[in-house]
Amino acid sequence: MQVKECNVQTSSTRIVVIGAAGRMGSRICALAQHDPGVTLAGAVLRPGSPGVGTSVFAGNSSLNYAGSAAGIAGDVLLHFAPPGVLAGSIEHARAARAALLVGTTGLPDDAVAALRSASGELAVLLAPNTSLGVSVLADAAARAAGALGPGYRASIVEAHHSGKRDAPSGTALRLADTIRRVGGDLPADQVLAIRAGDIIGEHTIRFAGPGEVLEFTHRATSRDLFARGALRAATWLAGRAPGWYTMDDALGIGADRR
Numbered sequence: 001m002q003v004k005e006c007n008v009q010t011s012s013t014r015i016v017v018i019g020a021a022g023r024m025g026s027r028i029c030a031l032a033q034h035d036p037g038v039t040l041a042g043a044v045l046r047p048g049s050p051g052v053g054t055s056v057f058a059g060n061s062s063l064n065y066a067g068s069a070a071g072i073a074g075d076v077l078l079h080f081a082p083p084g085v086l087a088g089s090i091e092h093a094r095a096a097r098a099a100l101l102v103g104t105t106g107l108p109d110d111a112v113a114a115l116r117s118a119s120g121e122l123a124v125l126l127a128p129n130t131s132l133g134v135s136v137l138a139d140a141a142a143r144a145a146g147a148l149g150p151g152y153r154a155s156i157v158e159a160h161h162s163g164k165r166d167a168p169s170g171t172a173l174r175l176a177d178t179i180r181r182v183g184g185d186l187p188a189d190q191v192l193a194i195r196a197g198d199i200i201g202e203h204t205i206r207f208a209g210p211g212e213v214l215e216f217t218h219r220a221t222s223r224d225l226f227a228r229g230a231l232r233a234a235t236w237l238a239g240r241a242p243g244w245y246t247m248d249d250a251l252g253i254g255a256d257r258r
C-alpha cells in the first residue's frame, strides 16, 4: 500500500508513529497536526488492521494509515506499540536512517538490550514517561535530596484513578530510585499509593526534617501531556548523533547525576 507524505518542510521534523491508532499514538498524531515543528509523515497500524489504507484525518486525504513503516521516509520513528514488535521498529529506523523514540513501557530485558545495541548506529531515546513535568520533578527532587542530606526523611504519595492496577506507579518507583541514588533517605514503606475516582495522576514528594517540610507535586490535568512531551522529545532527537538518550537529555537536565 502506498503512503503519501504530507507537505514535507525541511524545517519541521518528520515523524512516523508506530501504534498510530492506540491511545497514545492517536493523540500524538492529532497533536502533531497542530504542531508547526512536526510533520506527520507516517501513521502505522498493526499489519492487517482494517484501518490500513484509510485516511488518518477525516477530511484530509493527504496521509493514509499504513500497515508497515517500510519505505516511509522520516526523521524520527515513535514506537508506542507492544514490546513484541519493537524489533521491526528498530529495523525500519535503521533502513530509514531515522532516530528512534520508544515510549512503550515494561520492555523486557532483551528488548532493552536490542535498543542499547542499536544505539551504536541510531539515535535512540527510551522514554517510558514522556511527561516534561515528571522529568523536571525528578530533577528537582534529586537536587533537594542531595542538598538536604540523610537527616531529611523523604516520602512519596501518588494517586491515580481506581482502574489503575499497578501500585505504586512505575513513576513513583522511578522517583524513589532517583532520590535514593543521590543518598536520600526513602524507605520502601514511605512510598504510598491511593486509587480513587478518576484522578489522572498525582505524585507528591516530601522531605521532612527538623523544623521544616518541603513538598514537590506534579499533577496531570490532561492525558495529552505524554503526547506533547513525546513530540517535544522527537523534535529534539531529530538529526542527533547515534547514541542513548533520555527525556533528561531532551530537556537539558540531570546531567550532573549521570
Ligand code: NAD
Binding pocket: 018, 019, 020, 021, 022, 023, 024, 025, 044, 045, 046, 047, 080, 081, 082, 085, 102, 103, 104, 105, 106, 127, 128, 129, 130, 131, 226
Ligand atoms: P494501546 O494498546 O492503546 O496502543 C497500542 C497500539 O499498537 C494498538 O493500537 C495496536 O493495535 C498497535 N500495534 C500492535 N502491533 C503493531 C504493529 N506491529 N505495528 C503498529 N502498531 C501495532 O496502548 P497505549 O495506551 O497507546 O500505550 C502504548 C504504550 O505506551 C504502552 O506500553 C503504554 O504503557 C505506553 N505509555 C507510555 C507513556 C509515556 O509517557 N511514554 C504514556 C502512556 C502510555
